[in-house]
Amino acid sequence: MLPSPLTIDVRRGAIASLGSVLSDRRIATEGRIAVAVGPGQGAQIAADLDLPNCEVFQVEGGSIDVATELGKKIRSGAYEAVAGIGGGKTIDVTKYAASMAGVPMVAVATNLAHDGIASPTASLEHESGKGTYGVSMPIAVVIDVDYVRAAPPRLVRSGVGDVVSNLSAIADWELAGREQGEPVDGMAVTFARVAAEAVLHRRDSVESQEFLTVLAEALVLSGMAMSVAGSSRPASGACHEILHAITHLYPGVSNHGELAGIGALYASFLRVKHLDESERRVQDIRACLLRHELPVVPSDVGLDTEQFVRAVAHAPATRPGRYTILEHLDLSEDEIRRSVGEYVETLGR
Incomplete structure (x- = not known):
């Protein structure tokens, strides 16, 4: 069986379906979702969505330390899944954190800067430069073309x-x-x-x-x-x-x-x-x-x-x-x- 996300939604207005994606019982049975957002459009998207059972975490940067800290928070909070909303750094940090915590990850991309959106790797900064780490592939991918057009x-x-x-x-x-x-x-x-x-x-x-x-x-x-x-x-x-x-x-x-x-x-x-x-x-x-x-x-x-x-x-x-x-x-x-x-x-x- 080919590995692939449960859902791939690429279209205008796709963000509107994020709530239903996150409520899919194949992703989270009780709806306890962590949401990681970057410094750009991610925070605004999270604020605009009606996600009552979600806790939002701000992600600053794209380092292995940031990803590890997020992974600890996801694990200690007993979340069932995590959504990463933002650009490449935010998604890579969230993928690593999700794999570390052993929970599925939903990728919500706000730009198209590289192919890490749905990949099983995360490129993260460390004290000696940058490394590529194996992670679990996102269980769902959401790309709203309207938000992408608003990116630089x-x-x-x-x-x-x-x-x-x-x-x-x-x-x-x-x-x-x-x-x-x-x-x-x-x-x-x-x-x-x-x-x-x-x-x-x-x-x-x-x-x-x-x-x-x-x-x-x-x-x-x-x-x-x-x-x-x-x-x-x-x-x-x-x-x-x-x-x-x-x-x-x-x-x-x-x-x-x-x-x-x-x-x-x-x-x-x-x-x-x-x-x-x-x-x-x-x-x-x-x-x-x-x-x-x-x-x-x-x-x-x-x-x-x-x-x-x-x-x-x-x-x-x-x-x-x-x-x-x-x-x-x-x-x-x-x-x-x-x-x-x-x-x-x-x-x-």
């Missing part, structure tokens, strides 16, 4: 970069299968690829309700791909190694989805250059990123060439044991520097 456009656009990066992650997984004998889950690959392709060639933008619906569904499907695989493999390869290296070395630079897009484009460029793969995929990804006003080269996010070279060199250390185009090529720093120069010259604006 940059956050919504960044989800495009994250879901399109699946194409690079899949290529890395298939490379690991050929070179290392790593098992590749065909169903997970299908979910991840369909999610990316659903967005890749669309000509509309985040101003369009139809596009937001497709993007939301693609991000949910990407999360389900990870659940099927039992890891982040179908949505995280060299693209995310580079992303995590940048966030570790240069905290505060850009955001998850934007960096995933740059990482995917650079990794795809390496495959063309060193593995003789078709240039079409590189051009498709680049065109998609540009169409949605997303960065394509390091300078677009304020990094110079040397900083990006350092990040690429450090990238494999962020995911020990994961085999991608970076591990396959094992380029020296000088070779990375030359490749980055060629990448910028070839694919820059």
